[in-house]
Amino acid sequence: MLCIMGAFLNQPNQDPMNAQEKKAIDWKSLGFEYTKTDYRFSALYENGQWSEGELSTDEFLHLHEGSPALHYAQQCFEGMKAQTSKDGRVLLFRPQMNCQRMQNTSDRLSMPRVPEELFLHGVKEAVRANINWVPPYGSGASLYIRPLLIGIGENMGLRPAKQYMFRVMVSPVGPYYKTGGLSVIKLAVSDFDRAAPHGTGDVKAGANYPGGLYATRKAQELGANEALYLDAAERRHIEEAGSANIIICTRDNKLITPRSAAILPSITRRSIMDIARQELGMETEERAIDLRAELDSFVEVAACGTAAVLSPVGKIWFDDAWHSFYGEGEEVGPVMQQLYDLLCQIQSGEKEDNFGWTMEVPM
Ligand code: PLP
Ligand code: COI
Numbered sequence: 180m181l182c183i184m185g186a187f188l189n190q191p192n193q194d195p196m197n198a199q200e201k202k203a204i205d206w207k208s209l210g211f212e213y214t215k216t217d218y219r220f221s222a223l224y225e226n227g228q229w230s231e232g233e234l235s236t237d238e239f240l241h242l243h244e245g246s247p248a249l250h251y252a253q254q255c256f257e258g259m260k261a262q263t264s265k266d267g268r269v270l271l272f273r274p275q276m277n278c279q280r281m282q283n284t285s286d287r288l289s290m291p292r293v294p295e296e297l298f299l300h301g302v303k304e305a306v307r308a309n310i311n312w313v314p315p316y317g318s319g320a321s322l323y324i325r326p327l328l329i330g331i332g333e334n335m336g337l338r339p340a341k342q343y344m345f346r347v348m349v350s351p352v353g354p355y356y357k358t359g360g361l362s363v364i365k366l367a368v369s370d371f372d373r374a375a376p377h378g379t380g381d382v383k384a385g386a387n388y389p390g391g392l393y394a395t396r397k398a399q400e401l402g403a404n405e406a407l408y409l410d411a412a413e414r415r416h417i418e419e420a421g422s423a424n425i426i427i428c429t430r431d432n433k434l435i436t437p438r439s440a441a442i443l444p445s446i447t448r449r450s451i452m453d454i455a456r457q458e459l460g461m462e463t464e465e466r467a468i469d470l471r472a473e474l475d476s477f478v479e480v481a482a483c484g485t486a487a488v489l490s491p492v493g494k495i496w497f498d499d500a501w502h503s504f505y506g507e508g509e510e511v512g513p514v515m516q517q518l519y520d521l522l523c524q525i526q527s528g529e530k531e532d533n534f535g536w537t538m539e540v541p542m
Contacts, residue, residue, distance in 0.1 A: 209353035264528030380441035
């Protein structure tokens with residue numbers, strides 16, 4: 180039996196709030212934390228069909244104890260942001276790509292696809308209903324959007340769920356790393372692997388992440404912000420950080436990024452590579468990158484992702500030593516600074532979006 184508890188709104192399309200009154204929050208001091216907002220969107224899948232979905236005020240789920248999401252991690256998620264533009268519009272960034280990635284993940288985890296129409300409707304409804312929680316333009320904060328797909332309902336053996344829930348929760352957030360803004364971070368190469376060569380590293384399965392909690396703690400004990408993973412087979416090639424992909428500007432002014440079937444294909448990374456090519460005229464390359472053999476050619480390194488945006492990497496710990504970029508200083512290099520500025524300007528509508536990447540949320 181499906182059992183979902185919550186105070187659902189019968190008319191999700193009704194404007195449930197006064198769109199003008201922003202919440203009284205010190206937006207500039209927000210970190211990457213959960214803040215309870217007013218509404219979330221949920222749709223259910225049963226007997227081969229998705230429900231229309233609706234908004235609810237209840238942040239709790241009441242799930243069957245046998246739910247495959249709980250036992251066998253039949254679960255996946257996405258991460259996106261909504262931002263307020265200078266002229267007051269609320270913009271999403273390439274949401275169709277998050278939907279596509281969630282569909283790829285669903286296929287890999289034997290879950291039903293959330294159709295694009297439902298995905299975009301759920302995301303827009305969750306943002307629209309929480310308009311007062313969308314940080315104002317210029318605050319440096321954004322509304323983080325977390326779509327979830329979970330296998331639910333009665334089950335015991337290792338098999339796919341018969342019912343699923345698609346849910347979209349949102350929370351206003353500030354910078355992912357505590358250092359804030361465009362701050363320089365440190366990464367420590369992990370003794371642990373994130374993903375196996377033919378495993379699930381290239382999809383956004385929740386199960387890819389808990390193994391990294393210990394690796395992150397170990398990296399933080401060394402003074403790093405996050406773990407950096409090398410390829411599991413040879414421990415030579417750069418894969419990615421715990422929550423972000425890696426981009427590198429080399430001595431010959433190329434922007435390179437690891438090619439690997441075990442890393443999450445980052446939408447931010449793909450966008451930055453396009454910006455580098457089309458706006459800065461840089462040559463870009465996606466290829467295997469041998470950390471030790473190529474380190475001397477790295478001029479600027481950064482982690483990138485929805486949460487991380489573009490976070491320059493000042494130092495990497497491996498082979499028992501810190502290896503620094505930009506000399507001994509902690510400043511941001513000119514290429515990463517330009518890429519960060521261009522990305523943020525496109526995302527916030529400050530720069531004309533020649534790529535057609537932003538999507539306005541109708542209010
Ligand atoms: N790599 C991992 C492991 C992630 O969790 C994320 C975040 O979603 C990324 C990379 C960056 O992906 P995106 O730019 O699509 O947010
Ligand atoms: C994101 O950047 O959206 C992510 O999902 C990364 C997460 C570990 C915070």
